[in-house]
Amino acid sequence: MSLTKKSKKGPFTLGITGTIASGKSSAGKILQELGVPVIDTDxxxxxxxxxxxxxxxxxxxxxxxxxxxxxxxxxxxxxxxxxxxxxxxxxxxxxxxxxxxxxxxxxxxxxKNDNPVVAILVPLLFEARLESEYDEIWTIFTDEAILKERLAKRNGLDSVEIEKRLGAQMSQNEKVMRADHVIDNSDSLENTRNQIKTLLSKISGEA
Structure with missing residues (x-):
C-alpha cells in the first residue's frame, strides 16, 4: 500500500468526525465490514x-x-x-x-499495528484540536432536517433540546471545511458505503 502519512510508525489513521446523529457509527460499521478496525472514542x-x-x-x-x-x-x-x-x-x-x-x-x-489502516470515531475532533493525531480526517455530513429527525426519534429529544445539542458543537459547515474529505450521509447507506470504498481505494493507492 502506498499510504501518505503524517506519522512514520504504525497504521494509517483515519479520524472520523461529524455532528451528533450525522452517521459516524454507521460509517464505522461500514468501515469494519470493509476490513478496517474501528476505535470509537465514545x-x-x-x-x-x-x-x-x-x-x-x-x-x-x-x-x-x-x-x-x-x-x-x-x-x-x-x-x-x-x-x-x-x-x-x-x-x-x-x-x-x-x-x-x-x-x-x-x-x-x-x-493494531499490524493493520494498514485504522479508523477512529471522534465526535469532537476539531473542537478538541486533535487534527495532528490523525493522518487523514473525514467529516460525515447529513442534511440538517434529517439530523433533527434522527435526534427526535433516536434520542427522544424535543426541539429545544435538539437545538441545545447541535448548538453545543461546531457547525457542520465548519467541520466540512476543515476535513480532508467529506462523506455525505443524507442518502442511502449504500451510497455512503460507495463513498467510503472510493476514499479507501485512494488511500491504498489502488484508485
Missing amino acids: HIVHEILAKDPTVIKAVKDRFGEEVLTNEGKIDREKLGKVVFSDHEAKKSLEAIVHPATIMQCRKLIEE
Missing part, C-alpha cells in the same frame, strides 16, 4: 466514566450529587443534560475526560 469515554477512579473523582468533585445515580455512580444522561446547557460545564468535563481518552486511544492504535 465507548472509551463511557469506560473511563465508569471505571477510571481519577476521572470519576474529578467529575464528582466538579459536578456534585446531581450527576450521580442512587448507587453513587456517574449517570451519563444526567451529566449530559448539565453540560449541554452550560458551556463552561462542558469545557470542564472535556478538560477532565479528554486527556485520559487520548491516552487510551493511542494505546488502542498501537495494539
Whole structure:
C-alpha cells in the first residue's frame, strides 16, 4: 500500500468526525465490514466514566450529587443534560475526560499495528484540536432536517433540546471545511458505503 502519512510508525489513521446523529457509527460499521478496525472514542469515554477512579473523582468533585445515580455512580444522561446547557460545564468535563481518552486511544492504535489502516470515531475532533493525531480526517455530513429527525426519534429529544445539542458543537459547515474529505450521509447507506470504498481505494493507492 502506498499510504501518505503524517506519522512514520504504525497504521494509517483515519479520524472520523461529524455532528451528533450525522452517521459516524454507521460509517464505522461500514468501515469494519470493509476490513478496517474501528476505535470509537465514545465507548472509551463511557469506560473511563465508569471505571477510571481519577476521572470519576474529578467529575464528582466538579459536578456534585446531581450527576450521580442512587448507587453513587456517574449517570451519563444526567451529566449530559448539565453540560449541554452550560458551556463552561462542558469545557470542564472535556478538560477532565479528554486527556485520559487520548491516552487510551493511542494505546488502542498501537495494539493494531499490524493493520494498514485504522479508523477512529471522534465526535469532537476539531473542537478538541486533535487534527495532528490523525493522518487523514473525514467529516460525515447529513442534511440538517434529517439530523433533527434522527435526534427526535433516536434520542427522544424535543426541539429545544435538539437545538441545545447541535448548538453545543461546531457547525457542520465548519467541520466540512476543515476535513480532508467529506462523506455525505443524507442518502442511502449504500451510497455512503460507495463513498467510503472510493476514499479507501485512494488511500491504498489502488484508485
